[in-house]
Amino acid sequence: MASRKQADERAFVEAYRPEAYPRPAVTVDLVVLTVLDADLKLLLVRRAEPPFQGRWALPGGFVRVGDGKRDRGEDLDEAAARELAEETSLPRGASRLQQLGAFGAPDRDPRMRVISVAYFALIRPDLAPLVHAGGDAALAGWHSVATLGVNTKLELAFDHAQIVDAALERVRERLERSTIAFDLVPRTFTIPELRAVFDAVTGTTHDPGNFRRKFQQLLDGGQVVEAPGKRITSGKPARVYAFARVAG
Amino acid sequence: MASRKQADERAFVEAYRPEAYPRPAVTVDLVVLTVLDADLKLLLVRRAEPPFQGRWALPGGFVRVGDGKRDRGEDLDEAAARELAEETSLPRGASRLQQLGAFGAPDRDPRMRVISVAYFALIRPDLAPLVHAGGDAALAGWHSVATLGVNTKLELAFDHAQIVDAALERVRERLERSTIAFDLVPRTFTIPELRAVFDAVTGTTHDPGNFRRKFQQLLDGGQVVEAPGKRITSGKPARVYAFARVAG
DNA sequence: TCAAAAGTGTTTCTCGTACACCCATGT
DNA sequence: ACATGGGTGTACGAGAAACACTTTTGA
Incomplete structure (x- = not known):
């Protein structure tokens, strides 16, 4: 006491x-x-x-x-x-x-x-x-x-x-x-590049087909837009994308 | 510079x-x-x-x-x-x-x-x-x-x-x-009591049948055990449970 | 022609959710 | 009888995951 x-x-x-x-x-x-x-x-x-x-x-x-x-x-x-x-x-x-x-x-x-x-x-x-x-x-x-x-x-x-x-x-x-993966790729990026980021962070691999479908949702939602140009690879050049700027 | x-x-x-x-x-x-x-x-x-x-x-x-x-x-x-x-x-x-x-x-x-x-x-x-x-x-x-x-x-x-x-x-x-819901019920508790906690925290209601199935998983996993006694209600007395002590 | 990207289809499995019931057991 | 807990079944849809396959396109 x-x-x-x-x-x-x-x-x-x-x-x-x-x-x-x-x-x-x-x-x-x-x-x-x-x-x-x-x-x-x-x-x-x-x-x-x-x-x-x-x-x-x-x-x-x-x-x-x-x-x-x-x-x-x-x-x-x-x-x-x-x-x-x-x-x-x-x-x-x-x-x-x-x-x-x-x-x-x-x-x-x-x-x-x-x-x-x-x-x-x-x-x-x-x-x-x-x-x-x-x-x-x-x-x-x-x-x-x-x-x-x-x-x-x-x-x-x-x-x-x-x-x-x-x-x-x-x-x-x-x-x-969340969208933190966007902070780990260049301003413009390809789907395989983004997928590589997911692979690197999680330490696992991601199925290209399934990953594309998820990516499509981001496109549909307007969170990602197509960017001009293309990325040259040893195979088919990859489509280039960019994250949509946050609307003011 | x-x-x-x-x-x-x-x-x-x-x-x-x-x-x-x-x-x-x-x-x-x-x-x-x-x-x-x-x-x-x-x-x-x-x-x-x-x-x-x-x-x-x-x-x-x-x-x-x-x-x-x-x-x-x-x-x-x-x-x-x-x-x-x-x-x-x-x-x-x-x-x-x-x-x-x-x-x-x-x-x-x-x-x-x-x-x-x-x-x-x-x-x-x-x-x-x-x-x-x-x-x-x-x-x-x-x-x-x-x-x-x-x-x-x-x-x-x-x-x-x-x-x-x-x-x-x-x-x-x-x-x-996680198991934080366990911290919001008495040491012994009934399924409806635990469900009420979920309802209160989330602000929604939970289906009794589905909730019971989830609860069954906790029982199977050994995280929850039956406790002696029963809780008297206006209807059928409710079974009483307790959270399993963490194994030393 | 080759390699890699792009894209589609299919199947399986797991979950969550909604809803409809049943039975059990006290007051 | 009635209210409540306990418990099961079922159906639907979403989503993840695994896998196969075709098409496209530039070096």
Whole structure:
């Protein structure tokens, strides 16, 4: 009883003067994915500083909070977009960012208490070559997610492996139910190219005939339109499509 | 080019001395749901202090961060569980908490920059009457979610309406795909009771015959077992079931 | 002529849904 | 008797999946 009352009082004081209490650092971490050579790839940066110096890690950084008075800083989504632009030199708006969740185990960063809000982004493969290290990242590069679990040289820093797992689960969940696959092909694309993306993300194969029928529904629904030109292959040239712009 | 370099340098400095930069306050907010009288209910507390004094809000509070050295504070999940216990007097472990996501709009709290990690929890209806205000909440009570959008007297504080919407969407998504419905019935329950939960959460009705067939699959799968006793009704007494304990 | 894209057809299976019943068993 | 739970059957349609096959088109 007494201890409950004490806890209550403590909570009461905190509500009045929360700024007197220690606060965690808050960062955003980015799980940036693309498909290259029909293989799902993850963007990693090499850490230039301790802790985990020399190890690969997710790009990310601190959320700008401002001085707390006039300048309130940026929204979480903004922070994620800014970090993506800064650390990878990708053009802003190159991809939609979606929040994955918050990760805040007390010891996830050995230096101090850091709570990280994770985002994932899917990058069109034609933009993937544009990434190069910026900001405080020494090196940035694409790594096959298939070999992530196997290659011990790719043990990620912090709890980033856990974040990546959560992101992959989420992306696979949403692949069929949403339009995120559109973010993993160039602006114009062929049906086999889109199918290859599905194969790469799910790790399975998709029947060309059945896939075409599903695609036809997208065409009928106006979500996809024909694009001019054709894609030259070793066989019959493939019809080229584009995703319909969202009506304003 | 120059501005990019400047931005890079700033980021570099931050990586070295992040503790010199302002940090946001981090809270957890809880969307606590139950089903009473075949109606989905949300737990709200009345705010005793400004801002939003007198308005209804989600229970929640600050994440304990510790001094940053020895004491690193608690995990986010722990913070959510602690706040649930403190503010509602519900026994710990009374429900599983699941993370919903982080909400961090710069102006979501007029006092200062606050980033909130939202959780949702489903409370068994037999435990629902146990809640009473604790901590710094003046009053705690269950409110029908159906009337939330209509009743202007229930305009929630902060961005809590948005958080509730996200939580409801998530719960409805997972209702059929997971076992969260088990958290919304008493330890022993009848098929019609479980069906009523589905009806209440989705806002639709479910065919008794079809529902029974689905339920049979749960029985066959061993996820549900028969319990002793029967439930007296105005008609034929109903068979009573219980969820199988997770095998250790 | 070859290779790959495009397109069609068919079959099978599984699910969800709707609806119509039956029987069982208490008050 | 009646209300309610328990339980079964059936029919329809949607959709996924597996598989075979034809046609098209450019190198």
